[in-house]
Amino acid sequence: MELGDLSNRRTDGQKRIKIAILGIGNRGRRYAYQIKRHGGAEITALCDKKTALLRGACQTYGVGEDMAFDSDEKFFAAGKLADALIIATQDRDHYGHAVKALNLGYNLLLEKPVSPVPKECEEIASLAREKNLSVIVCHVLRYSPFYHAIKETVDSGMIGDIVSVNDTENIGYWHFSHSYVRGNWRNEAETGPSILAKCCHDLDIIHYFTEQKCKEVYSSGSRKLFVKEKAPENAADYCLAPCPHRKTCAYDVEKIYYGITRYTVPKMSVHIKLITGLPNPKLKDLKESLKTSPYGRCVYKCDNDVVENQNVAMLLNNGINANLTMTAFSKGCFRRLYISGTKGEIIGVDAQNKFRINVFGGPSKTVKVSGSGIFGHLGGDKMLIHDFLEYLNTGKTSKRISFIDVTLESHRIAFAAEESRKTGMTIKL
């Protein structure tokens, strides 16, 4: 569904769209990078409370001091500074930031989840409608060539009507430990449940493919490993304390963040800026930070409470069954998809950038797509910015564009899944 009259999209008659970014951390920085690569817009204002990161980003993107804000209060007090605002702050801040921004007249690119509070999600959508502004949610998977090609296949009718969808979200033990045990999404009261934080993407993708609303949800899930009772004897509070178990522990910070061993590469080294809080950190800064940073903690001794594995069984309209399994415990970070239709099936692993189509009584074929690695969401970040800027510049929407009214379906299912997991009941929507 399309929202928003874009006749208001230019603030000064200049050719290039102006974009402001609130929160120039991991996500905000990636969007800034993609905007620069795209070239179809100009970043005119930046806001982040981490002043070192803010200064670094302003230099990189040529934003003047008068347009650099080290607090959200100052940023909003300055009025409307661009045609659109990207909100890439933390989950529980989205609501306050989105409401202020919509009231100022910004079109929004809003990070997911919209909010961990159901009422706040609905309020943002309703305010956008009232103001005739657009809110596009960063459901990046839709935009990646892998999921886009599957959507095209489904829509072509090649596999007939969808009967069931099975999606397994393998988070990767190293990724889970970083984000959901030590990091930003470890504690429900601070952020939200993992089924919302991690899997609103999957729930959105299921809705995107089937275009059917969910009628019923049943869910179960648990925490198995990252609990105090599982800590090995004499484990230190921080790996670099040092801990006597460093050699054998898969979650030792050296393996996760900076050292290469026979079996591991430090995939989470990409978060060096987040951990050190420095714009141009060196390896020695990272090692020093890990002695005291939350990211240096023993994974068995953190204040985490989000579940590590969860199943969600959904009954959609048209009698479609969908199942989602989220697990922390996989070596890689990937999603495995199986879609069965009345005339054929689609089987694929997103990280491989290919899927198989088997037509019953007909040919099978493998579809290969271009990708750009898991860190850009398989090309999703790039194409999200592409579609967002095209929409702002021309008003043209793509099939995959994730306006808030459509993508809130994923959030409603996640909230129902949590209710089901906690009460043991099937939830009707």
Ligand SMILES: NC(=O)c1ccc[n+]([C@@H]2O[C@H](COP(=O)([O-])OP(=O)(O)OC[C@H]3O[C@@H](n4cnc5c(N)ncnc54)[C@H](O)[C@@H]3O)[C@@H](O)[C@H]2O)c1
């Ligand atoms: N679309 C996706 O696939 C995806 C992936 C990861 C994270 N996310 C979401 O993106 C959002 C940002 O995550 P992140 O990993 O970039 O986090 P981050 O902590 O790296 O970045 C957030 C930035 O916002 C700044 N900030 C927070 N509150 C502020 C305030 N009041 N005023 C000014 N600056 C403020 C912080 O200083 C930080 O630099 C979260 O909502 C997260 O759930 C989405």
